[in-house]
C-alpha cells in the first residue's frame with residue numbers, strides 16, 4: 001500500500017485547476033474522491049499523529065511541535081504508530097517525511113531534511129518536493145516495502161503566504177508531477193491531506209498571526225481535507241481511519 005500525504009491540500013484549489021493536474025485527475029478517475037470534515041482541530045501535528053496512531057488528539061495527547069518551550073520528539077508521544085505495529089508483525093514498512101514533529105519523522109529511512117526540516121522560502125519548498133520524491137522513488141524501486149508512507153509539506157507553508165496567487169497552483173502542479181512518479185508503483189493507494197485551506201479572514205481557526213517576519217499571512221487552515229483512494233476497501237471518514245485501513249488490510 002502507498003499512502004501519500006499532502007499537507008494542506010484542498011479541493012478549492014484542485015477542482016478549479018484539475019485540467020492542469022493530470023495525475024490527480026487520473027487517480028480520481030481510477031478510484032474514489034471525497035472530503036474529510038475534521039472533527040478535530042485542523043492542526044497539522046495532531047492530525048498527522050491521529051492518522052498514523054489511530055487515536056484522537058485527546059487519546060494521543062500530541063498537540064503541537066513545541067511544548068513548554070521544548071521541541072517535541074517521537075519519544076515524547078506515548079503511542080504506537082502504524083509503522084511500529086507493522087514492523088512488529090513482520091510486515092515491511094517505511095515512512096518518509098511525516099510532519100507530526102519537526103523535522104519531519106522518518107521510519108526505516110535515512111533522510112536529511114531540507115533546511116533543517118523547516119523549509120520556508122519557495123526555493124527550499126521546491127527542493128523539498130524534489131528531494132522527497134527522489135528518496136521515495138529510491139525506496140519504491142529498490143526496497144519495495146509492503147507499506148510506504150510519504151508526506152509533502154510544501155503546500156501548507158506556501159498557502160499561508162501565497163493563498164489566491166498563481167504560484168500556489170504552480171506548486172500544486174509540482175506535487176501532481178511527484179504523484180505521477182510514485183503511483184505507478186502501487187495498486188492500493190491513499191492520497192490524503194491533514195486539513196484544507198482558505199482565505200485568512202475566512203479561516204475558522206488561525207494558526208498564525210496576520211503578519212509574521214516573512215510578511216503578510218494570506219491563508220489559513222480549513223477543517224475540510226481531501227481524500228482520494230484506489231483499491232482501498234475500508235471507509236476513511238476521519239484521519240484516524242487511515243491507521244485502521246492499513247491495519248485492516250494487513251490483518252494485524
Ligand SMILES: [Zn+2]
Pocket residue numbers: 007008043044156194195
Ligand atoms: Zn498541515
